[in-house]
Amino acid sequence: xxxxxxxxxxNDPQPFDPHPAAPGSLTNRVLTYGVDSDGNQVPRKTLRVxxxxxxxxxxIMRDPNxxxxxxxxxxxxxxxxxxxxxxxxxxxxxxxxxxYYFGLKxxxxxxxxxxxxxxxxxxxxxxxxxxxxxxxxxxxPLRWDVNGQRSIAGAETSGDTIPNGVVMWYRAGIAxxxxxxxxDQLAEWTIRDHGYLVNxxxxxxxxxxxxxxxxVTLINYDVSNVDNLYLPLALEANDVWVxxxxxxxxxxxxxxxxxxxxxxxxxxxxxxxxxxxxxxxAIREFTVGSNQLLGQYFGTKxxxxxxxxxxxxxxxxxxxxxxxxxxxxxxxxxxVPSSYGNGQWQNDxxxxxxxxxxxISATIGWAGGTPDLPPSTILHLNLAEPDKIAFLHIGYLVxxxxxxxxxxxxxxxxxxTVLDVDKTAGTVTLSKPLIASSESCAFTFTRPxxxxxxxxxxxxxxxxxxxxxxxxxxRTPSAPTAPTTILGSIDAMTATLAFKEAHxxxxxxxxxxxxxxxxxxxxxxxxQGDAVIxxxxxxxxxxxxxxxxxxxxxxxxxxxxxxxxxxWTPTAxxxxxxxxxxxxxxxSGEPAWHNPYEFSQxxxxxxxxxxxxxxxxxxxxxKYMQDIVGANMGYIFTNAAKKSFDANExxxxxxxxxxxxxxxxxxxxKYPDVIDNQGNHTSWYPxxxxxxxxxxxxxxxxxxxxxxVHVRLGFSGYGFSVDxxxxxxxxxxxxHLQLSVTVTGGLKKTDPWTIQAxxxxxxxxxxxxxxPATLTNGDTLYNAIKSVSNTTPxxxxxxxxxxxxxxxTVRIDQVIPLDNAANGTFKIGNVTRNTFELFxxxxxxxxxxxxxxxxxxxxWSYPLHPYIDSGADLTKVFYRVTGDxxxxxxxxxxxxxxxxxxNKTNGVKFRVWQLGRxxxxxxxxxxxxxxxxxxPLAKGTYNFTFFGVAEPDIAPSLQP
Numbered sequence: 001x002x003x004x005x006x007x008x009x010x011n012d013p014q015p016f017d018p019h020p021a022a023p024g025s026l027t028n029r030v031l032t033y034g035v036d037s038d039g040n041q042v043p044r045k046t047l048r049v050x051x052x053x054x055x056x057x058x059x060i061m062r063d064p065n066x067x068x069x070x071x072x073x074x075x076x077x078x079x080x081x082x083x084x085x086x087x088x089x090x091x092x093x094x095x096x097x098x099x100y101y102f103g104l105k106x107x108x109x110x111x112x113x114x115x116x117x118x119x120x121x122x123x124x125x126x127x128x129x130x131x132x133x134x135x136x137x138x139x140x141p142l143r144w145d146v147n148g149q150r151s152i153a154g155a156e157t158s159g160d161t162i163p164n165g166v167v168m169w170y171r172a173g174i175a176x177x178x179x180x181x182x183x184d185q186l187a188e189w190t191i192r193d194h195g196y197l198v199n200x201x202x203x204x205x206x207x208x209x210x211x212x213x214x215x216v217t218l219i220n221y222d223v224s225n226v227d228n229l230y231l232p233l234a235l236e237a238n239d240v241w242v243x244x245x246x247x248x249x250x251x252x253x254x255x256x257x258x259x260x261x262x263x264x265x266x267x268x269x270x271x272x273x274x275x276x277x278x279x280x281x282a283i284r285e286f287t288v289g290s291n292q293l294l295g296q297y298f299g300t301k302x303x304x305x306x307x308x309x310x311x312x313x314x315x316x317x318x319x320x321x322x323x324x325x326x327x328x329x330x331x332x333x334x335x336v337p338s339s340y341g342n343g344q345w346q347n348d349x350x351x352x353x354x355x356x357x358x359x360i361s362a363t364i365g366w367a368g369g370t371p372d373l374p375p376s377t378i379l380h381l382n383l384a385e386p387d388k389i390a391f392l393h394i395g396y397l398v399x400x401x402x403x404x405x406x407x408x409x410x411x412x413x414x415x416x417t418v419l420d421v422d423k424t425a426g427t428v429t430l431s432k433p434l435i436a437s438s439e440s441c442a443f444t445f446t447r448p449x450x451x452x453x454x455x456x457x458x459x460x461x462x463x464x465x466x467x468x469x470x471x472x473x474x475r476t477p478s479a480p481t482a483p484t485t486i487l488g489s490i491d492a493m494t495a496t497l498a499f500k501e502a503h504x505x506x507x508x509x510x511x512x513x514x515x516x517x518x519x520x521x522x523x524x525x526x527x528q529g530d531a532v533i534x535x536x537x538x539x540x541x542x543x544x545x546x547x548x549x550x551x552x553x554x555x556x557x558x559x560x561x562x563x564x565x566x567x568w569t570p571t572a573x574x575x576x577x578x579x580x581x582x583x584x585x586x587x588s589g590e591p592a593w594h595n596p597y598e599f600s601q602x603x604x605x606x607x608x609x610x611x612x613x614x615x616x617x618x619x620x621x622x623k624y625m626q627d628i629v630g631a632n633m634g635y636i637f638t639n640a641a642k643k644s645f646d647a648n649e650x651x652x653x654x655x656x657x658x659x660x661x662x663x664x665x666x667x668x669x670k671y672p673d674v675i676d677n678q679g680n681h682t683s684w685y686p687x688x689x690x691x692x693x694x695x696x697x698x699x700x701x702x703x704x705x706x707x708x709v710h711v712r713l714g715f716s717g718y719g720f721s722v723d724x725x726x727x728x729x730x731x732x733x734x735x736h737l738q739l740s741v742t743v744t745g746g747l748k749k750t751d752p753w754t755i756q757a758x759x760x761x762x763x764x765x766x767x768x769x770x771x772p773a774t775l776t777n778g779d780t781l782y783n784a785i786k787s788v789s790n791t792t793p794x795x796x797x798x799x800x801x802x803x804x805x806x807x808x809t810v811r812i813d814q815v816i817p818l819d820n821a822a823n824g825t826f827k828i829g830n831v832t833r834n835t836f837e838l839f840x841x842x843x844x845x846x847x848x849x850x851x852x853x854x855x856x857x858x859x860w861s862y863p864l865h866p867y868i869d870s871g872a873d874l875t876k877v878f879y880r881v882t883g884d885x886x887x888x889x890x891x892x893x894x895x896x897x898x899x900x901x902x903n904k905t906n907g908v909k910f911r912v913w914q915l916g917r918x919x920x921x922x923x924x925x926x927x928x929x930x931x932x933x934x935x936p937l938a939k940g941t942y943n944f945t946f947f948g949v950a951e952p953d954i955a956p957s958l959q960p
Contacts, residue, residue: 001093001100001168002134006030007149016100020153020169027151030171031088032081032116038201042116043193045219047124048161049092049739050109050746053276057741058103058127060142060184061090063118064175069209078120078197078214080205087145087172088117091133092155095164100152102133102168109746110165111156119191123177123224125184126231126741128318132182139347141182141339148172179339180326181306181351183318185231187271187739189221194245194258215254216245219734223271225709228306230320232272232279232715234740236747239264241733242759242875261733263875268753268760270729272715273744276318279713283319286708287353293712295689296696297456297704304354304453307338309347322352324457324662324703325630328622331355331454333576345388354453361446362388363401367426371439374411377419379438383426392421392445398430401442409436418445451576458570458577458625460702465566465607466582468600472507472563475597479507484560490516492552493644495534495545502540506560508533509604514558516549523635523642525614528567532608533560534653538806539830539837546609546650548641563604566611568621576621586694593671593683594664594700596693602657602666603702609654612636629703631658649833656889664700664707672891674909675949685711729753754948756893756911759880761947767877769897770867771939772928778864779916779924780811785858786834788815788822793829793837793847796822796860801833803886807844808862810836815858821851822858865913866928868895868944870921878921881946883914896945897929897937904934912946 006015008029020027021034028034035041051057065084067077076084092110093102104110114122127133134144148170155165178184194217196202197210223233241261248257272279286293287302294302303321310317322330330336332355341348345362366372367380379398381389400412413432420429428445473479484505488497497512511530520527531547570578587596610618610628617635618624627635633651634642641647660668664686673684685707686692686700693699701707709715740746751760770778783802789795796812804810806829815822827844828836838848870877881893892912894901902909908927916922929937 001091001102001152001166002150003100006151007147008151015151015168016166017151017153020151025151027153027169030149030151030169032079033153033169034113036081036116038081040196040199040201043196043735045114045119045191045193045735045737046111046156047114047737047739048109048111048158048746049104049124049126049741051104051106051741052743052745053741054106055128056103056105056130058130058133058184059092059124059739060127060133060178061092061112061114061118061122061124062177063088063120063122064177065117065120066175067120069207071207075205076117076120077206077209078192079116080202082117085175087143087148087170087175087177089170089172090115090118091168091170093166093168094162095154095166100166100168102130107745109161111158111161112165112167113156114191115169119193121188121190123186123188124739125178125182125186126233126739127182127184128231129183138342139340142178143176145172145174145176179351180227180322180330181308181320181339183230183308183320185229185233186224186227187222187233187235188224189219189235189737191219193217194254194260198255198258212252212254215258216247216732217260218245218730218732219737220728220730221270221737222728223715225323225705225715227326228320228322229279229283229705229709230318231276232274232742234269234271234273234744234747235729236269236738236740236749236753237267237729237731237734238736238738238748239734240267240731240758242879244879245732264733265759266749267729267731267734267758268749268751269740269744269747270753272713273740273742273747273750274713275742280316280318282708282712283321286712287319287321293689293708294697294704295691297688297698297701298452299456301354301452303704303708304352306351307340307349307353307357309340321705324705325626327352327354327453327457327705328626328629331622332449332451333454334620334622335449352451352453354451355449356447358447359391361444362391363442363444364388365442366438366440371437372411372434373437374435375433377430377433379428379430379434379443381426381428381443388445389421389423389426392418392423392428393447394418394420395448397446397448398428399444399446401444402436403440408440411436411438411441412443454622454625455576457703458621459580460699461603461607461625461628462566462569462577463580463582463585464600464603464699464702465569466580467585467596468509468604469563469565470583471597471600472509472604476505476507478505479510479562480505480560481562485557486560487555488514488558489554489556490549490552492550493548493641493646495548495646495650496542497545497558498542500541500555504540506533506536506540506543507563508535508601509563509608511561511564511608512543512545512558513561515553515556516551517545517547517558520547520549520612521638522612522614522617523638524616527612528615528618529608529611530561530564531612532563532605534605534609534650537830537832544646544650544653546605546636546654547612548637548644548646548650550638550641563608566607567618568624570621581695584694585699591683593666594686594692595666598666599661599700602661606654606657606661609633609636609650628658629662631655662703662706664698664702669889681711687711729758752949755890756882756948757880757946758882758948761945762877762880763945765870765877765944766941767871767944768869768941769929769937769939770869772936773864773866775864777866779867779922780861780864781914781916781924782859782861785812785815785860788820788850788854788858790850790853792849793839794822794850795830795835795837796858798834798860802831802836804828804831804836806831809841810860811863812838812858812860816855817852819852820854821848822854825863865924865926867916867925868923870923872919872921874918874921876921877946878915878918878923881912881915881923883912883924884926892926893946893948895925895929896947897942898931899943900930900932903927903930904932905930 247253402408688704840846895910
């Protein structure tokens with residue numbers, strides 16, 4: 001570690017701080033540690049890191065404290081004590097012989113207390129190379145600032161961690177994250193602590209701006225492949241409340257009514273517990289040319305990797321690969337350079353190998369002697385630079401670099417390229433003749449810019465959009481192809497456009513122009529593409545648009561147009577993605593989740609929605625695709641609009657569309673992930689190498705990185721650059737994290753975390769089962785009704801937002817008077833966020849008419865479901881499982897009964913549908929349970945296991 005002055009004050013001593021929590025300590029002048037400047041004790045939150053590899057690793061924590069108050073960018077929202085938008089880091093190391101060293105040795109663990117500034121959106125990079133940690137010159141991939149302030153403090157100690165651990169705390173004046181081609185793997189966390197964040201001094205400092213839903217106690221964490229993939233890491237929270245924390249009521253339920261949870265236990269791990277060799281072997285298979293994992297997805301190319309120097313040519317040097325979003329963010333098309341450039345031409349490369357692994361350019365002097373004169377097309381070069389001459393190839397761009405003094409004409413014309421190279425003679429043949437003497441000039445030769453990876457992925461995304469632009473009318477032949485005007489009404493800061501009558505001619509993806517839309521602003525700048533229809537109400541009397549309007553309009557004229565071509569559509573040879581192949585797609589017998597019309601519609605709606613983003617945030621095809629794959633929907637709306645309910649609803653709709661198509665299905669809420677008995681995903685994550693859609697690769701795989709992470713590797717870490725519901729862990733009440741670098745050393749629980757069984761499976765418990773559901777046997781959940789209309793069809797209004805779909809079956813009772821037609825069982829239609837209409841229970845087509853006027857009361861529910869009673873002690877089973885997500889994001893906990901986990905007759909897996917009555921720990925099931933032969937199980941006591949992933953050792957059958 002660096003010695004000498006700390007940078008906090010001139011001429012101060014070597015920066016070891018024996019008392020970092022003391023007021024005014026060296027450490028407390030770098031960042032808030034232990035006690036804040038108001039005297040509040042910062043609650044203890046810790047991270048334990050275990051190095052299970054055979055080499056020293058270099059963990060570095062990082063946080064910029066970038067979340068600030070609305071009214072002041074100089075005060076942090078969750079940390080008002082540390083200056084925002086600075087670069088805060090914690091370099092983990094050790095003391096030995098009175099000296100301080102970076103790194104964590106093989107087989108060792110260290111325990112670190114996390115300062116306040118590392119509570120909001122912190123990251124830790126686990127590096128494998130200590131060469132570039134604190135460079136005084138280039139290369140500087142970690143973006144170390146030699147002028148940064150720092151202190152060295154002892155780490156915490158415990159019986160199973162090193163006693164000599166230290167952390168070098170560091171603050172630099174500008175927030176600059178390490179570059180993505182640094183040799184490390186990321187994990188990240190966010191910490192909240194109710195007691196600390198609601199104290200009056202912090203409330204005053206933050207102007208009461210901390211959202212109420214953040215005034216809880218938890219650690220949210222994940223192992224992140226959002227940007228790249230390099231090492232297997234596993235994260236685990238060691239003290240998560242089994243009985244959850246609770247909120248009160250009213251406008252500030254957490255600030256005024258929060259209560260803690262209890263009975264902490266260890267969560268399962270998330271990320272990966274494999275060896276480095278396992279991961280790196282797979283990465284080599286994925287990145288090598290002509291590989292079987294990708295087949296013809298990139299022709300004969302493999303997945304790109306970062307151009308990290310390997311001076312010893314070690315064939316086993318670890319490889320780091322970018323995520324799907326970073327294929328575009330760091331594309332050679334954008335001329336993103338490697339971080340390992342040091343002024344020498346050999347190291348001047350693109351960051352990603354998709355632009356090649358050779359240097360970008362070389363500058364070579366003239367040959368001397370007799371210069372080449374116009375109009376010669378032969379250029380003689382300096383033979384004393386043979387390495388540079390060996391670099392030259394046909395097609396390279398040539399630029400002249402004449403001396404500045406005295407001023408000398410440039411002999412090279414714009415657009416000149418190399419037609420031929422004689423490397424022995426040191427000459428090149430130019431495509432355009434010289435226009436001045438070559439005397440005293442140098443010449444820069446640059447490789448043509450090409451990126452096979454972004455080119456192929458741009459081609460595929462736009463080809464699906466092209467397919468939809470061809471087929472958008474297939475299901476609605478009456479859809480107009482000319483601009484059509486309709487009178488509509490829309491409220492301010494909403495996205496729902498309503499009509500007085502049904503419009504059956506409208507189709508999702510149609511562009512919409514009109515008041516509030518034509519002049520719509522985005523986060524930065526006026527919209528580029530038009531708003532489009534995202535969804536159409538079942539009664540055809542309203543649509544949800546991809547934009548919210550700033551002002552209301554009533555019975556105004558809106559113009560509807562056919563779906564439009566998108567920004568950056570490839571139309572010429574030089575355009576990335578040209579030519580498109582959507583007109584060559586061929587489909588036959590595709591499964592429902594691969595319906596080409598529905599899949600293409602989802603892709604088009606995503607792209608058309610992001611098409612609206614203003615030019616400052618959408619200035620190139622690479623930025624556009626980066627935001628699509630990275631799900632950066634916030635750019636669509638102004639900062640004021642982002643606070644509206646409808647902007648959040650539209651954002652969620654687009655996000656779920658992105659999640660769906662990246663999983664290779666048209667709608668992941670309609671087609672959930674199904675894993676067969678061999679562990680294969682039967683619908684999600686299509687194999688990129690399989691020929692589909694009439695192509696030599698799988699057109700339903702829009703990002704092979706997602707497939708590689710979740711299928712080839714079987715990792716639970718993020719597989720794409722948005723929350724993928726299988727990696728982001730919220731650990732209520734947690735204060736202690738464990739991070740294990742490869743395998744399971746240091747983990748208290750070796751079961752994986754799943755959203756269905758976060759503490760791991762609950763095995764072999766004898767519980768009471770209700771028997772099959774009937775009209776009179778079973779249980780369900782009941783929900784309040786606010787009012788019932790006296791119109792046809794009857795419309796039911798609820799006090800809260802509902803999560804229902806058109807065609808669902810509901811039961812209604814307790815409507816007064818009791819002979820009101822709303823009492824009964826119905827199918828529903830025309831569902832909004834808090835209303836639905838009633839239709840007959842058989843066909844769902846006949847509207848229900850009122851019989852007598854509504855007076856009061858009523859409740860709605862789903863039909864009765866079978867159930868398991870897990871007992872009054874809710875810590876054993878009830879709070880360790882979960883039901884189906886209301887938004888359809890994930891299914892409930894899977895269930896095995898007497899060793900059987902699915903109905904043999906119909907293949908339906910047994911699962912928890914919803915959590916019911918707490919007095920008996922009731923678990924409402926999705927479907928009736930059966931025995932191994934598919935026969936319904938009678939009411940009785942059975943042996944149950946509850947799990948999130950398939951268990952190889954499900955308990956043997958026990959008869960009731």
